[in-house]
Amino acid sequence: MVRYILERLVYMLITLLLIATLTFFLMKLLPGTPLSAADKLSEEQQAIVLEKYGLNDPLPVQYFNYITGLFQGDLGLSFQFDNREVTTILLERMGPSMTLGAQSLILGTIIGVLLGLLAAIYHNGVVDYGSTFIAVIGKSIPSFVFAGILQFYLGVRWGLFPVALWEGWEYTILPTLALAIFPIAIAARYMRTEMLEVLGSDFITTARAKGVNKFGVVFKHGLRNALIPIITIMGPLAVSLMTGTLVIENIFSVPGIGEQFVKSINTNDYPIIMGTTLFFSFLFILIILIIDLLYGLIDPRIRLTEGD
Amino acid sequence: MKKSNWLLLVLTLALSMFLAACSGGDDSSSGEGSGSDKEGSGGEGDKEQVLSLSESADIPTMDSSMATDTVAFQWLGSTKDGLYRLDEDAQAEPGIAKDHEMSEDGTTYTFNLREDAKWSNGDPVTAEDFVYAWQRAVNPDTGSEYGPYMMNGVIKNAEAIASGEMEVSELGVTAKDEHTLEVQLEQATPYFESLTAFGTFLPLNQDFVEEQGDNYAQEADALLSNGPFKFEEWNHGEGWTVVKNEDYWDAENVKLDKIDVNVVKDTATGVNLFNSGEIDRTGLSSEFVDEYRSSEEFQIKDEPTLFYIKMNQEGEVLSNVNARKAIQYAIDRQGMVDVILNNGSKPSTGQVPENFVSHPESGKDFRELNGDLVTSDLEKAKEHWKKAKEELGKDSVELEYLGGDTEVAKNLDAYIKDQLEQLEGLSVKVNSVPFEVRLERDTNMNYQLQNAGWGPDYIDPNTFLNLWLTDGGNNHTGYASEEYDKLINEANTDLAQDPEARWENFLKAEELLMKEDAVLAPLYQRSVAQLQKPYVKGVYVNPMGADYTYKYAYIEGK
Numbered sequence: 001m002v003r004y005i006l007e008r009l010v011y012m013l014i015t016l017l018l019i020a021t022l023t024f025f026l027m028k029l030l031p032g033t034p035l036s037a038a039d040k041l042s043e044e045q046q047a048i049v050l051e052k053y054g055l056n057d058p059l060p061v062q063y064f065n066y067i068t069g070l071f072q073g074d075l076g077l078s079f080q081f082d083n084r085e086v087t088t089i090l091l092e093r094m095g096p097s098m099t100l101g102a103q104s105l106i107l108g109t110i111i112g113v114l115l116g117l118l119a120a121i122y123h124n125g126v127v128d129y130g131s132t133f134i135a136v137i138g139k140s141i142p143s144f145v146f147a148g149i150l151q152f153y154l155g156v157r158w159g160l161f162p163v164a165l166w167e168g169w170e171y172t173i174l175p176t177l178a179l180a181i182f183p184i185a186i187a188a189r190y191m192r193t194e195m196l197e198v199l200g201s202d203f204i205t206t207a208r209a210k211g212v213n214k215f216g217v218v219f220k221h222g223l224r225n226a227l228i229p230i231i232t233i234m235g236p237l238a239v240s241l242m243t244g245t246l247v248i249e250n251i252f253s254v255p256g257i258g259e260q261f262v263k264s265i266n267t268n269d270y271p272i273i274m275g276t277t278l279f280f281s282f283l284f285i286l287i288i289l290i291i292d293l294l295y296g297l298i299d300p301r302i303r304l305t306e307g308d
Numbered sequence: 309m310k311k312s313n314w315l316l317l318v319l320t321l322a323l324s325m326f327l328a329a330c331s332g333g334d335d336s337s338s339g340e341g342s343g344s345d346k347e348g349s350g351g352e353g354d355k356e357q358v359l360s361l362s363e364s365a366d367i368p369t370m371d372s373s374m375a376t377d378t379v380a381f382q383w384l385g386s387t388k389d390g391l392y393r394l395d396e397d398a399q400a401e402p403g404i405a406k407d408h409e410m411s412e413d414g415t416t417y418t419f420n421l422r423e424d425a426k427w428s429n430g431d432p433v434t435a436e437d438f439v440y441a442w443q444r445a446v447n448p449d450t451g452s453e454y455g456p457y458m459m460n461g462v463i464k465n466a467e468a469i470a471s472g473e474m475e476v477s478e479l480g481v482t483a484k485d486e487h488t489l490e491v492q493l494e495q496a497t498p499y500f501e502s503l504t505a506f507g508t509f510l511p512l513n514q515d516f517v518e519e520q521g522d523n524y525a526q527e528a529d530a531l532l533s534n535g536p537f538k539f540e541e542w543n544h545g546e547g548w549t550v551v552k553n554e555d556y557w558d559a560e561n562v563k564l565d566k567i568d569v570n571v572v573k574d575t576a577t578g579v580n581l582f583n584s585g586e587i588d589r590t591g592l593s594s595e596f597v598d599e600y601r602s603s604e605e606f607q608i609k610d611e612p613t614l615f616y617i618k619m620n621q622e623g624e625v626l627s628n629v630n631a632r633k634a635i636q637y638a639i640d641r642q643g644m645v646d647v648i649l650n651n652g653s654k655p656s657t658g659q660v661p662e663n664f665v666s667h668p669e670s671g672k673d674f675r676e677l678n679g680d681l682v683t684s685d686l687e688k689a690k691e692h693w694k695k696a697k698e699e700l701g702k703d704s705v706e707l708e709y710l711g712g713d714t715e716v717a718k719n720l721d722a723y724i725k726d727q728l729e730q731l732e733g734l735s736v737k738v739n740s741v742p743f744e745v746r747l748e749r750d751t752n753m754n755y756q757l758q759n760a761g762w763g764p765d766y767i768d769p770n771t772f773l774n775l776w777l778t779d780g781g782n783n784h785t786g787y788a789s790e791e792y793d794k795l796i797n798e799a800n801t802d803l804a805q806d807p808e809a810r811w812e813n814f815l816k817a818e819e820l821l822m823k824e825d826a827v828l829a830p831l832y833q834r835s836v837a838q839l840q841k842p843y844v845k846g847v848y849v850n851p852m853g854a855d856y857t858y859k860y861a862y863i864e865g866k
Binding site: 003006029033035036037038039040041043044045047048049051052053080082083084089092093148151152155156159163164165166250251252253256259260266272291 | 366368369371374379381447449450451452453456457460470471472522526543544545546547571572574576577580582584586595621687742743744745747748750764765781782862
C-alpha cells in the first residue's frame with residue numbers, strides 16, 4: 001500500500017512537470033504582453049519595462065528560470081497585482097472557492113444521494129418522478145440562471161439571505177445553493193440507476209428472503225455497491241467546484257480563484273496563469289489518488305496491490 | 309386536469325426539498341441580515357457619515373509609481389495629496405503645495421509647500437518626498453509604465469533616465485529646502501499644474517517605502533496616507549475600507565468618517581445590492597437604463613473619453629481621402645447612441661471631447677468653438693464614395709473592420725457595418741478580437757478599419773491631438789502631415805507661453821485632422837449611466853486621474 005502511494009506520488013510529479021512545460025509554452029503563444037498600459041507606451045518604452053521582468057530573454061531561458069524557481073517553491077510575482085506573490089494570491093483566493101466548493105459538494109451529494117435512494121425504493125412512484133424532475137431541472141438550467149433567481153427572490157425580494165458580498169458565513173448560503181444544484185442532479189441520477197441495478201441483483205433477493213427489511217437491505221447492502229460510480233464522478237466534480245466558477249463568483253461577488261484565473265489569462269499575467277494551472281492540476285491528481293484509495297475501502301473486491 | 313395536479317405536486321415537492329436544504333443556516337443569517345438592513349434605512353441619519361461604494365475590480369496596486377488603472381488612481385487620489393488637487397471644476401487647487409512661481413520661460417516651477425502637512429505616521433511631508441517619488445517613477449529598475457509615460461518629455465532628463473542613459477539624480481526635480489520644491493521642465497508645459505494632481509506625481513515617504521521593501525503597498529498597514537482618508541482594512545479581492553485621516557492638513561473640511569468599498573463585478577448584482585441598500589451607487593449597463601431612466605436616483609456621468617474608427621492610410625482604398633470622408637459621413641451617430649449604447653453617450657463630431665477644456669479667455673468650450681467637424685449625411689457620403697471609386701478605378705471594395713469582443717462592442721460593430729454598407733459596392737467584414745490582439749495589429753499597422761478609443765492623461769487638448777503627429781507613438785494610421793505637425797509642435801514650444809495663440813493652433817489642427825484630411829471617423833463620447841442614492845452629496849467628478857473626489861463628500865437626509 002505504502003509503495004503504491006509512493007509510486008503514485010512520483011507519477012504525480014512527472015505529470016505536474018509535463019503540465020508546467022506545456023502550459024508555459026502554450027501561454028507564451030497568447031498575443032500581447034503583461035503590460036497594463038501597452039496602448040500608451042512606445043515599443044522602446046515597453047522593451048525597457050519588459051527587460052526588468054526578464055521577459056526579453058529567449059524563451060528557453062525564461063522556461064529554465066521558471067522551472068528552477070518552481071523547484072525551490074517560488075511561483076513568482078504577479079504582474080497585474082504588482083509584485084504580489086503568486087502564492088499569497090492563490091492562498092487568499094482559494095479560501096472562498098474551497099469553502100463554497102466543499103459546502104456545495106457535501107450538500108449536493110447528501111441531498112442527491114437521498115433523492116436517488118428514495119427514487120429507487122419507490123420506483124415508478126411519485127417520489128421517483130419528483131426526483132427525476134429535480135435532476136432534469138438541475139442539469140438543464142444553467143447555474144447562473146438559478147443563481148440570479150435565488151439572489152432576486154431569497155435576497156432582494158424576501159430578504160432571507162444576504163444578496164451578495166463576502167462578509168461571513170451567511171454570505172455563503174446563496175452561492176452554495178446555486179452551486180449545489182448540479183451535484184444534486186448528478187448524484188440523484190446516478191444513485192437511482194445504480195441502486196435499481198443493485199436492488200435487482202440476486203444477493204439482495206437472498207437478503208430479503210432471509211428476512212432483512214427493505215431499508216436494511218438498501219442501506220446495508222445496496223448503498224455500498226451503488227456508491228462506486230458516484231465517487232468516480234464526484235471526484236472531478238469536487239475539483240471543478242472547489243477551483244471556483246467565474247459566473248457564480250461574479251454574481252455573488254465572491255473573491256474566489258475562478259474569476260482571478262480568467263482575468264490572469266486576459267491580462268497575460270504569466271506567473272498567475274502558471275501558478276493556478278499547477279495548483280488545479282495538483283488538486284485534480286490528488287483527488288484521483290484519493291478516489292482510487294477510497295475504492296478499496298468501499299469495495300474490498302478492488303485491491304490496490306493486486307497489480308504488483 | 310389530472311396531469312396538472314401531478315405537476316403541481318412535483319413542484320411543491322421540489323420546493324419543499326429545496327427549503328429543507330437551506331433551513332439549516334436559516335436562523336442565524338436571516339436574523340443578522342434583517343437587523344443590519346434596519347440600521348441602514350431607519351438609522352441615525354446624518355450623524356453617520358459612511359459612504360458605501362462598489363468597484364468593478366480589486367485595486368491592482370497602491371504603489372503610486374506602478375499604478376496604471378482607474379481603480380488604483382481613484383484610491384491613491386483619495387488617500388494622498390499631491391502638489392495640487394483638482395477642484396469641482398477640474399482646476400488646480402492647493403494640495404501639499406500652497407502656491408508656486410514659474411520662471412519667465414515657463415520651464416522652471418518653484419513650489420512652496422505647506423508646513424503643516426503630515427504623513428499618517430507623523431512624519432512631515434517634505435520636498436524630498438516628491439524628489440524621491442518622481443525619481444523612483446522614472447528609474448528603469450522600478451519597472452513603472454506610467455512613470456516614463458507621464459514624465460518623458462515633460463520633466464527634464466526623464467527620457468534619458470528612463471532608458472538608462474543617465475543617473476536618476478539628474479532628474480529635473482530638486483528640494484531647495486524642506487518646503488521648497490524646484491522642478492525643471494524640458495519645455496514650457498502649460499498644463500503642468502493639473503499634471504501634478506495625477507497619481508504618478510504623488511509623494512512617497514522614502515524611509516517608509518524602503519523599510520517596507522517588497523511588502524510596500526501590499527497591505528493596509530504597509531501604506532502611508534497624507535490625504536483626506538487612510539486605509540483601515542484591505543481584503544484583497546473582496547473590498548477595502550478607508551477612514552478619515554485625522555492628521556490630514558485639511559481634516560476639518562473632510563466630512564465623511566468612512567468609505568466602505570466592495571468589489572462587485574456583475575451589473576445585475578450591483579443593482580440588487582443598491583436596491584437592498586448595501587451600496588450607495590452602482591453602474592448600469594444599457595439593458596437596465598430603460599427600467600431606471602425615470603428614477604430620481606438615475607444619473608448620467610459624462611466622461612471625456614472618445615471612441616472613433618482609425619483608418620489605415622497605408623492601404624490602397626483608405627489612402628483615398630474621399631473614401632475616408634465617405635466613411636465619416638455614412639454613420640448615423642445619433643441612432644448609434646440612442647439604440648445601441650443607450651447610456652447617455654453622445655455622438656462625437658471632433659477629436660477633442662465636449663466639456664473637457666475651455667478657452668483661456670472667453671471660457672467657451674473647445675467643442676463649441678470648433679463646432680461639428682464631422683456630421684452624419686448619407687447623401688454626402690454617397691457622393692464622396694462615388695468619387696473615391698472613380699479615383700481608385702474600383703467598383704467593389706471589401707474592408708476588414710477590427711472590433712472588440714464584448715457584447716456591446718459586437719452590437720456596435722454590427723451597426724457600423726450596416727451603416728457603412730449603405731455605400732454601394734462596399735462590404736465590411738467585421739473581425740471581433742480581444743483587446744490584446746487589436747493592440748498588436750494596431751502596432752504593426754495590420755488593419756484597415758479599427759474601433760479605438762482614448763481618454764485624457766491631463767487637461768489640455770494636446771492629450772488628444774498629439775497622438776496624430778507623424779512620429780506619434782500611437783498614431784499607427786500612416787497619417788503624416790507637415791502642416792499638422794507644425795501646428796501641434798508650435799503650440800507646445802513657441803506658443804507654450806501664449807495661451808490664446810496656442811489655442812488657435814489646436815483649433816486649426818483639429819479641423820485639419822478631421823475635416824480636410826479625414827484621418828478618423830469619430831463615433832461617440834462615452835457616458836456612464838448609474839444609480840446614486842439622493843443622500844450622497846458633494847462628490848465631484850474628475851475628467852482624469854481619480855474618477856471622483858470624495859474629500860468634500862457627505863451624507864445628508866439618509
